[in-house]
Amino acid sequence: MTNTTRAIIALVFTILVWGMTPVFVRSFSLKAGPTDAMVIRMCFTALAALPLLFYSGWHIERADIPKLLVVAIIGMFGYFIGSVFGYTYVPAGFGSMIIAVQPLLIALIAAMIGADKLTLSSIAGLIISFVGSIYLFGGNLGGDMKFNDMLTGGLLLLGCDIAWAIYVIYSRPLLRKYGTLKISALTLILCAPPSLAFISGTTLTTAMGLDGQALFALFFLSVLGTVICLVTWNFAVHYLSSTTMGASLYLIPVLTVGAGWWLLGEKASYATLIAGLIILAGVAVAEFGKSKQIA
Numbered sequence: 001m002t003n004t005t006r007a008i009i010a011l012v013f014t015i016l017v018w019g020m021t022p023v024f025v026r027s028f029s030l031k032a033g034p035t036d037a038m039v040i041r042m043c044f045t046a047l048a049a050l051p052l053l054f055y056s057g058w059h060i061e062r063a064d065i066p067k068l069l070v071v072a073i074i075g076m077f078g079y080f081i082g083s084v085f086g087y088t089y090v091p092a093g094f095g096s097m098i099i100a101v102q103p104l105l106i107a108l109i110a111a112m113i114g115a116d117k118l119t120l121s122s123i124a125g126l127i128i129s130f131v132g133s134i135y136l137f138g139g140n141l142g143g144d145m146k147f148n149d150m151l152t153g154g155l156l157l158l159g160c161d162i163a164w165a166i167y168v169i170y171s172r173p174l175l176r177k178y179g180t181l182k183i184s185a186l187t188l189i190l191c192a193p194p195s196l197a198f199i200s201g202t203t204l205t206t207a208m209g210l211d212g213q214a215l216f217a218l219f220f221l222s223v224l225g226t227v228i229c230l231v232t233w234n235f236a237v238h239y240l241s242s243t244t245m246g247a248s249l250y251l252i253p254v255l256t257v258g259a260g261w262w263l264l265g266e267k268a269s270y271a272t273l274i275a276g277l278i279i280l281a282g283v284a285v286a287e288f289g290k291s292k293q294i295a
Contacts, residue, residue, distance in 0.1 A: 019255025082160025
């Protein structure tokens with residue numbers, strides 16, 4: 001078996017897991033409660049990331065520690081807060097449409113801080129996806145979701161997108177200097193201490209009382225969805241083209257909608273599906289334009 005074939009298998013595995021991840025985020029948050037879910041998940045993820053740190057080493061120069069803390073606390077931990085609390089308010093399929101705009105927010109924030117240029121294709125993609133987002137919220141006003149829940153969940157997941165954009169942009173120098181495994185392990189482990197701010201008198205009881213379904217969700221999120229998929233994604237990046245990697249991400253919202261229907265009994269309205277297509281079209285326009293310019 002060639003490395004390219006292994007990379008394709010690794011990419012397919014990663015996308016399948018990430019497509020189902022929002023469903024398990026929502027189910028675990030609803031089962032444990034968002035605050036207890038935050039503490040339990042972050043601590044378990046930190047433990048799961050320790051082998052990566054033992055393999056890659058933990059040393060980092062003192063001058064880079066403030067940068068690492070910003071990336072870990074604002075970027076990574078902010079991402080987890082937005083997803084854990086956001087998915088308690090909105091269905092997984094609905095939320096995945098908001099998460100899909102991450103590449104556009106990365107381009108926008110990078111342009112705002114002068115790290116990159118905002119191209120015409122990026123602007124066009126932002127406008128198209130913004131129209132899709134408006135339609136997503138407007139089209140679901142007559143659905144099963146309450147407006148307050150939809151707005152709160154949507155804003156939390158948008159904050160999740162912004163936090164991830166900050167992580168991606170500001171972690172680049174650290175990743176080049178120290179490597180993916182070390183920075184990924186350190187940022188995941190550093191998420192555990194701030195999560196303890198959410199600890200309550202019920203956290204330990206909740207953790208001890210998790211049933212089989214909740215334990216599987218915790219394992220799926222921490223080990224499969226975070227640690228293992230980090231390795232398989234990076235392996236695929238090494239052998240496959242950026243176009244292939246980027247295009248594969250468009251499958252995640254589709255898989256999430258299907259997984260939400262299959263595992264949680266969620267129903268996706270036509271408005272959600274149409275809005276999702278518009279949002280993904282905006283992301284595709286931005287990414288296609290970028291690849292055309294690079295070529």
